[in-house]
Amino acid sequence: MTNPNAAMLVIGDEILSGRTRDANMYHLAGQLNEHGIDLKEVRVVSDSPLAIIAATRALSDCYTHVFTSGGIGPTHDDITADCIAKAFGTTIGIRDDARAILQAHYHAQQLPLNDARLRMARIPNGATLIDNPISKAPGFTLRNVHVMAGVPSIFQAMVASILPSLTGGQPLISQTYRIERGEGDIAAPIGALASAFPTLSIGCYPFQKDGLFGANIVMRGTDPEILDQAMVRLKAKFPS
Amino acid sequence: MTNPNAAMLVIGDEILSGRTRDANMYHLAGQLNEHGIDLKEVRVVSDSPLAIIAATRALSDCYTHVFTSGGIGPTHDDITADCIAKAFGTTIGIRDDARAILQAHYHAQQLPLNDARLRMARIPNGATLIDNPISKAPGFTLRNVHVMAGVPSIFQAMVASILPSLTGGQPLISQTYRIERGEGDIAAPIGALASAFPTLSIGCYPFQKDGLFGANIVMRGTDPEILDQAMVRLKAKFPS
Numbered sequence: 001m002t003n004p005n006a007a008m009l010v011i012g013d014e015i016l017s018g019r020t021r022d023a024n025m026y027h028l029a030g031q032l033n034e035h036g037i038d039l040k041e042v043r044v045v046s047d048s049p050l051a052i053i054a055a056t057r058a059l060s061d062c063y064t065h066v067f068t069s070g071g072i073g074p075t076h077d078d079i080t081a082d083c084i085a086k087a088f089g090t091t092i093g094i095r096d097d098a099r100a101i102l103q104a105h106y107h108a109q110q111l112p113l114n115d116a117r118l119r120m121a122r123i124p125n126g127a128t129l130i131d132n133p134i135s136k137a138p139g140f141t142l143r144n145v146h147v148m149a150g151v152p153s154i155f156q157a158m159v160a161s162i163l164p165s166l167t168g169g170q171p172l173i174s175q176t177y178r179i180e181r182g183e184g185d186i187a188a189p190i191g192a193l194a195s196a197f198p199t200l201s202i203g204c205y206p207f208q209k210d211g212l213f214g215a216n217i218v219m220r221g222t223d224p225e226i227l228d229q230a231m232v233r234l235k236a237k238f239p240s
Numbered sequence: 241m242t243n244p245n246a247a248m249l250v251i252g253d254e255i256l257s258g259r260t261r262d263a264n265m266y267h268l269a270g271q272l273n274e275h276g277i278d279l280k281e282v283r284v285v286s287d288s289p290l291a292i293i294a295a296t297r298a299l300s301d302c303y304t305h306v307f308t309s310g311g312i313g314p315t316h317d318d319i320t321a322d323c324i325a326k327a328f329g330t331t332i333g334i335r336d337d338a339r340a341i342l343q344a345h346y347h348a349q350q351l352p353l354n355d356a357r358l359r360m361a362r363i364p365n366g367a368t369l370i371d372n373p374i375s376k377a378p379g380f381t382l383r384n385v386h387v388m389a390g391v392p393s394i395f396q397a398m399v400a401s402i403l404p405s406l407t408g409g410q411p412l413i414s415q416t417y418r419i420e421r422g423e424g425d426i427a428a429p430i431g432a433l434a435s436a437f438p439t440l441s442i443g444c445y446p447f448q449k450d451g452l453f454g455a456n457i458v459m460r461g462t463d464p465e466i467l468d469q470a471m472v473r474l475k476a477k478f479p480s
Contacts, residue, residue, distance in 0.1 A: 013443055016279045017412065018270030019458060020445070022262070025284070030258030039256045041291070044265070044282035047443070051281070074424045075444040075455075076431035106424075116427030135448065151446055172257065184314045184346075187356030191316035203253055203287070204315040205260070206391055208375065215315075218259060 003038045003169030004064040009055050010044040011070040011080055012150060023152045024069040031159055036169035037065065047071065052083040060087070060145055065166065067159075070150030072139065074116040081140070084147055085124035095123040098138055105136035131161040170222040175231050179238050180214040182206075189237050190217060197230045199223065243278045243409030244304040249295050250284040251310040251320055252390060263392045264309040271399055276409035277305065287311065292323040300327070300385055305406065307399075310390030312379065314356040321380070324387055325364035335363040338378055345376035371401040410462040415471050419478050420454040422446075429477050430457060437470045439463065 008028055014020040025042055032039045040063060045051040052071075059066045071080030085092035098121035099113075106113045120137035123129065130139035130146065132154060139148040139158045148158040179186055183206045194202040200221040207214055217234060221227050248268055254260040265282055272279045280303060285291040292311075299306045311320030325332035338361035339353075346353045360377035363369065370379035370386065372394060379388040379398045388398040419426055423446045434442040440461040447454055457474060461467050 013441060013460075014445055014458065015265070016269055016282070017414070017460065018266060018268075018273045018279075019414065021266045025255075026258060026261045028258075029256055033258045039258075040286055042256070042282075042284040046280055073427075073444070073446055075427040076434050077443050111422070111424070114424060114428070116431075117424035119427075135453075151448065153448065174257070174259065182351070184351070184354060184357035187313075187315040187359075188354070191356075194316050201253060203317050204313070205254055206313055208391065208393065213375075218254065220253075220257065 003036050003172075004167060005038045005040045006032055006065040006067060007041040007043070007059040007063040008039065009052075009059055009066060009068040010042065010150075011047065011052055011068060012044070013047045013077075015044050016046055024150065024155045027152070027156055028067055028069075028159060031163060033172050035163055035166070036171045037166065038169075038172070047077050047079065049079060049083050049086070052080060053087045056084055056087040056145060060143060064144065066145045068145065068147045069155050072120065072137070072147060072149055074119050074137075078119070080147060081122050081124060084142055084145060087145075088124070088142060090125045090142070092122055092124045094118060094121045098123050098129060101129075101136055101138060130158050133157050133161070172220050172222060173224060173227060174218055174220040175227050176219075177217045177231065177234055177238075178214060178240075179217060180212060181238070182213040183215050186215060186217075186238065190234075193230060193233060193237075196233070197221075197226065199226060200230055202230070243276050243412075244407060245278045245280045246272055246305040246307060247281040247283070247299040247303040248279065249292075249299055249306060249308045250282065250390075251287065251292055251308060252284070253287045253317075255284050256286055264390065264395045267392070267396055268307055268309075268399060271403060273412050275403055275406070276411045277406065278409075278412070287317050287319065289319060289323050289326070292320060293327045296324060296327040296385060300383060304384060306385045308385065308387045309395050312360065312377070312387060312389055314359050314377075318359070320387060321362050321364060324382055324385060327385075328364070328382060330365045330382070332362055332364045334358060334361045338363050338369060341369075341376055341378060370398050373397050373401070412460050412462060413464060413467060414458055414460040415467050416459075417457045417471065417474055417478075418454060418480075419457060420452060421478070422453040423455050426455060426457075426478065430474075433470060433473060433477075436473070437461075437466065439466060440470055442470075 127140040127142040203218045205216045367380040367382040443458045445456045
């Protein structure tokens, strides 16, 4: 049985302009891996309706799940919810349950639920809410698209809210072995190992540091015994 | 005059599995921004020929430039060069000038130019080489696609090799102002500011740290005087 797969859509000019280093991709990749959902593609697009709508449709058609990050706050540049609604040809408006969550939150803080904050209760028709324990304004799931905030702490909390409800598969496990020799010296034996263990994904990730060339060999698979067998072969070929 | 635009294609299971945090996207975004080339989209795909070929074609059709990172080393999982050749229906083989570069490099190091290392001289027909001052094995440009290594130090050196040869536009400059109030309180005035300065891109990036909610307002544009005018208005509205 193969694992469910997924794509991520990062919405944000701040990543593309080089201002901000993305953190959500790295977090989601690790979480999905542990849950047995294979992340197959990530797209980063600008704060442009056409780009967001086209990417949402394309990824939703191709993968079991799509996770988005960014653009669901109260400001003029937060256009994700409207774009997701448009991508699926559905309407969007302020929803009572989302409004009630915000009302309670801002009431407790003695802050007004003004028009800007109320924008965060705009949810596409047919969506279910994703819990946000940090700042309350919810994310949502429409069809197979899970729409979450871009602020890393809130994104992470939303991932924790949604992930247990999704059917996972077998977690991919990995073993890494560091070899302090140039890739060119080890390529042929590693290629032979990859052929001998077709159920494993064997990657070779070179590094160079202080004039030393080497590579980390990462072997990934779902069967720990097969991984162990491959590691024994690798270590015999390249004793440390 | 609008700036040339670009996309990036990151090739690597190690990013999608959550093993490695991507560094090349952040570096390239900053460099392109300074050079006046607008990065509009990034895709991260797995080490799969179909995925690499499809993404290369799609991005090459849509953008002035495409920059790729990863998969051009000597090992079995380095398949980028072959995929780029396939994407454009051209042949690939060991090229004399690339072989000569490798020959000189490995000869100086008293290392054999074995079959694995020689793979790095495989260059698609019609491509031009991109200089690699670090480990010599060249990248290449085929049509509008610039193919570079994934190791960050080598990627950065290759970006430095290729970027001066590309026509740039006006560098996007930005100014940032930090406001220690919740986004919901500042959203309306910031939206009005964005409407008043249509040539600027004004983004609102919330943060929350130690219970404090706030936002960085980032204004981007190519005209420093207009940026200054907008910043005066912003500071008058939200004195620090």
